[in-house]
Amino acid sequence: MLVLQQPDQAITRGCVLVPTMGALHAGHAALIRQARTLADARGCPVVATIFVNPTQFNESTDFDAYPRTLDADLTLCDQAGADAVLAPTPAVVYPQGDPTPVPTLPAVATEPGLEDAFRPGHFAGVCQVVARLFDMTRPAAAVFGEKDWQQLQVIRAMTAEQRRPIEIIPAPTVREPDGLAMSSRNTRLDPGARRQAAGIAVALNAAATQPTPAHAESTLRKTLIAHAIQPEYAAVRDAETLLTPSGGPCRLLLAARVGTVRLIDNAPWNPVNS
Numbered sequence: 001m002l003v004l005q006q007p008d009q010a011i012t013r014g015c016v017l018v019p020t021m022g023a024l025h026a027g028h029a030a031l032i033r034q035a036r037t038l039a040d041a042r043g044c045p046v047v048a049t050i051f052v053n054p055t056q057f058n059e060s061t062d063f064d065a066y067p068r069t070l071d072a073d074l075t076l077c078d079q080a081g082a083d084a085v086l087a088p089t090p091a092v093v094y095p096q097g098d099p100t101p102v103p104t105l106p107a108v109a110t111e112p113g114l115e116d117a118f119r120p121g122h123f124a125g126v127c128q129v130v131a132r133l134f135d136m137t138r139p140a141a142a143v144f145g146e147k148d149w150q151q152l153q154v155i156r157a158m159t160a161e162q163r164r165p166i167e168i169i170p171a172p173t174v175r176e177p178d179g180l181a182m183s184s185r186n187t188r189l190d191p192g193a194r195r196q197a198a199g200i201a202v203a204l205n206a207a208a209t210q211p212t213p214a215h216a217e218s219t220l221r222k223t224l225i226a227h228a229i230q231p232e233y234a235a236v237r238d239a240e241t242l243l244t245p246s247g248g249p250c251r252l253l254l255a256a257r258v259g260t261v262r263l264i265d266n267a268p269w270n271p272v273n274s
């Protein structure tokens with residue numbers, strides 16, 4: 001496996017790209033394996049990127065505390081089937097004197113009142129870095145996890161609005177045995193908070209079978225609170241626009257601080273009576 005610090009389109013053009021911020025776990029490995037299967041069918045390489053993007057953190061303490069485990073990450077990428085990893089420094093991604101534009105944000109990055117409201121500036125940073133990584137690597141396809149559901153919709157919308165010839169491929173959320181979605185942030189949960197965090201999956205499962213959005217939202221909140229988790233938001237939304245449900249597929253979405261760690265999760269909501 002090649003490790004690149006500078007972009008090299010002779011290697012990456014036409015690849016299946018897996019952008020990450022490192023601190024990789026089994027969820028990221030599943031994305032790379034999914035990319036590998038796709039790339040084998042297409043006869044193209046798999047390229048992962050590892051870059052902790054400063055512009056998408058709305059709290060500098062969160063950026064500083066973000067785990068950095070490059071050696072272990074490279075081993076995981078290799079074992080999961082990546083052909084190359086691009087691990088650039090901030091100066092390579094954001095060269096001085098060459099300001100990286102923040103692209104026009106799609107509506108799903110500003111209107112839902114979910115991550116956009118609770119992490120102001122976050123999606124501007126995400127769109128900025130993803131557009132930059134796409135320009136640096138020129139992939140044919142890119143894999144993003146359903147774990148970050150609003151991010152997935154934002155990147156789909158941005159890619160379409162910018163008319164980039166890049167297929168955005170969703171990957172299912174990988175969970176711990178008790179249902180907690182794997183996240184690089186989970187390592188920061190103390191044992192008590194880790195036990196509490198299992199309540200998030202319990203809440204999503206309980207809400208998934210409720211007959212109306214109002215019942216589902218109320219079940220989400222009650223179940224979280226029963227696990228001593230105070231949600232930032234807990235909502236049922238149209239799965240694509242993340243606005244009020246309007247007859248199409250819907251998604252349960254929530255964010256909560258458990259101990260000092262902010263966690264997000266989501267799951268499908270398919271009304272039993274529809």
Ligand code: AMP
Pocket residue numbers: 019020021022027028030031143144145146147148171172173174175181182183184
């Ligand atoms: P991150 O480096 O954690 O920001 O995420 C890099 C990619 O991995 C994003 O597309 C995430 O949605 C995805 N991802 C993170 N956690 C998981 C998980 N538990 N299951 C599947 N994909 C994930």
